[in-house]
Amino acid sequence: MPRTARKKIENGIYHIICKSxxxxxxxxxxxDKERYTVILKKYKKQYGVKIxxxxxxxxxxxxxxxxxxxxLSSIMKSINVSYVQYYNRKYDRTGTLMGERYKSHLIKDEKNLANASLYVHKNAKDLPKWRNKIxxxxxxxxxxxxxxxxxxHDLIDSGYVMRFFNxxxxxxxxxxxARLELDDRINYEIKYNINENDKCEYRSERKILYKELEAEVIVEQVSKLLNIEKKYLYIKNNPYGKKIRAMVAxxxxxxxxxxxxxxxxxxxxITQSTVSVLCSKAYDMISEYNFDSIFEIFAKNCSTKKCMI
Structure with a gap:
């Protein structure tokens, strides 16, 4: 029986479940959980997604x-292939690890978003050690x-979800x-130093960034950032070429x-596997050096719009 096609939208929010x-x-x-977190962080930055x-x-x-x-399929393939490669190397095994393709549930509205986050966090109640202190x-x-x-790891964007609660x-x-029924067990105000008069507010809002930049714009800005001439993009076996190709990819x-x-x-x-290697090299370069300015330049050149969900 053929698989049912996934419901996917361009800027969707999904609840993902990956099982072994x-x-x-x-x-x-x-x-292993820490390694999966690091991999998520890597592809969050590479694809420009939010967790x-x-x-x-x-x-x-x-x-x-x-x-x-x-x-979504490209994101999940990158995450899971990277983790399975790590897992098989560490435990000296071969073959598949995931029991089935990942499950994805499209989140359609604010109520569904809030409830999905609560559901995700409630899972820890199934862990005996953490059942009473999730x-x-x-x-x-x-x-x-x-x-x-x-x-x-600066991985989680919690503000957008929390603003729907207050x-x-x-x-x-x-x-x-309270929604997680924690208030019946702990004195929340004392344990977490809640101040009723605290005026700090969530100002998080969802902005959709359209990925519509021309590749030539990418090349121009990367060339300036690295101070490497654009011609090196097309020259193989050259140290300058490797750097500019990695960042452009x-x-x-x-x-x-x-x-x-x-x-x-x-x-x-170049091959598709080379593209993956180049992107990983660029990620390492960005992590090592301060390239925040180029993210700002590209983001400004992409059109955005505000939305709720």
């Missing part, structure tokens, strides 16, 4: 993702939502805790919404 097959745990150790919530179990993971104009579970974004802990940060946290994926095939056709004489 029956023979293996998806995450054997705590470090709204996450919760790891031993044999599956839940998270909410906004595709921001990128094809807000302290380190592999869930709930602690970030409630202000219990920081987000060391514009005041502390009031939103109280409401969210990375930003074409992020701001043009280009597929690997389209990047191959533009740069010329």
């Amino acid at each position: 097959n029956s023979d293996s745990l998806l995450f054997r150790e705590e470090s 709204y919530a996450i919760c790891f179990m031993d044999n599956h993971v839940h998270f909410m993702i906004e595709t921001c104009g990128t094809d 807000e302290e579970y380190p592999h869930s974004s709930l602690g970030i939502y409630l202000g219990v802990r920081e987000d060391p 514009n005041n940060i502390n009031q939103a946290r109280k409401v969210y805790a 990375f930003f074409m994926r992020k701001y043009c919404g280009a597929t690997q095939r389209e990047i191959c056709d533009f740069i010329g004489n």
